Amino acid sequence: MNKCVITVPASSANVGPGFDSVGIAVSKYLTLTVEEADHWEFEHHSVHLPPVSDPHEHLIYQSALKTAEAYHASLPACKVIVESDIPLARGLGSSASAIVSGIELANQLCCLSLSEQEKLAIATEIEGHPDNVAAALLGGFVITSQLANGEIEWFRKIDQQVEFVVSIPEFELKTDDARQVLPEQFTRNEAAAASSIANIVFVALLSGDYEQAGKLMEQDLFHEPYRAGLIPNYEKIRFEAKSTGAYGTVISGAGPTTISLVGKGNGEKVALHLKSKFPDYTVDCLKMTAVGVQVHPVLSSTT
Structure with a gap:
């Protein structure tokens, strides 16, 4: 070479x-x-x-x-x-x-x-x-x-029927810092409840039921409740994205970016709305590659 x-x-x-x-x-x-x-x-x-x-x-x-x-x-x-x-x-x-x-x-x-x-x-x-x-x-x-x-x-x-709107703030959040807020252990009941949500989310995504997937992905119990406090405008972004047609919004990786699941062809509309509400963020509509x-x-x- x-x-x-x-x-x-x-x-x-x-x-x-x-x-x-x-x-x-x-x-x-x-x-x-x-x-x-x-x-x-x-x-x-x-x-x-x-x-x-x-x-x-x-x-x-x-x-x-x-x-x-x-x-x-x-x-x-x-x-x-x-x-x-x-x-x-x-x-x-x-x-x-x-x-x-x-x-x-x-x-x-x-x-x-x-x-x-x-x-x-x-x-x-x-x-x-x-x-x-x-x-x-x-x-x-x-x-x-x-x-x-x-x-x-x-x-x-591969799923070409969805788009993803990412809302990227100006500050960094190291993965190690985001992991420090997570619990070391879950009880059996906690793990079962969190796993049951995951089961529905990914079956719904694989079957194309994006509305159900978006609803349940916002109910995560493994990490989002603990990391939400590290993500400015977490609830506001969720609300504004859903008000414009997004199925659901979650933290992307360890954050601080949030990612919204959106139907094909609706991503730019959601992105423009979020840009107007959060001018300090970089908001992009992305495709699954x-x-x-x-x-x-x-x-x-x-x-």
């Missing part, structure tokens, strides 16, 4: 009660333009990305190196131009997209020919849970479960 372009979609995790299990790939992207070089170099071409101090501390490099080492391969140096419209620490899978891009970078540089299952296993090990990385890797709506033996089972569906990580070779011109 002399030069290639790697693209990875953003993702929204949980979708209400699918805590650490469910992810949706959405139409914002991280893009790497990769060219072999004498030494490692990262150039950031995005307002969402901080300056690069040490390329060896970069999450993309570290993910690529871990992948290469796992398969006893030597990772050649590259110049990587990074472009992104995924805001950092907002609940749209910025770290997952970086991890998946790093794994794919090593896969290409070292000619590893990794399977989706192998990539997912490495990504989950790095990220700690499979929800965002599975969506970024596979695309679509993905439900995952990491079994006691470490194996990861997953189910994937059917494809996860992609690699496009760049042919060098000859004279």
Whole structure:
């Protein structure tokens, strides 16, 4: 490989009660333009990305190196131009997209020919849970479960009948901080009640009953009640989105972004309404992207 372009979609995790299990790939992207070089170099071409101090501390490099080492391969140096419209620490899978891009970078540089299952296993090990990385890797709506033996089972569906309106505030919320407010344990009754809600939400989504899915996703008991206090305008955004036709609104990942489930063709209307009500937010209408990580070779011109 002399030069290639790697693209990875953003993702929204949980979708209400699918805590650490469910992810949706959405139409914002991280893009790497990769060219072999004498030494490692990262150039950031995005307002969402901080300056690069040490390329060896970069999450993309570290993910690529871990992948290469796992398969006893030597990772050649590259110049990587990074472009992104995924805001950092907002609940749209910025770290997952970086991890998946790093794994794919090593896969290409070292000619590893990794399977989706192998990539997912490495990504989950790095990220700690499979929800965002599975969506970024596979695309679509993905439900995952990491079994006691470490194996990861997953189910994937593409649904073009829905759109997603994200309301993104200006401040960041680190996932670790959002996890600190969660209880360490649930009683059997609490777990059963929370799981029963999740069961209906995802059966409803898979069967196309979006009204029921939207109603129940707002009833999550696993994390939303505990994180709601960290999300400004949480209840107001829910109310305003629903008043304009959204089926339901939940926290995207760990937040602080909220994501509204909307019927196809209605997303722009909901987004415009939310923009008018919350002018300090970035509000976007996104689609579910059917494809996860992609690699496009760049042919060098000859004279």
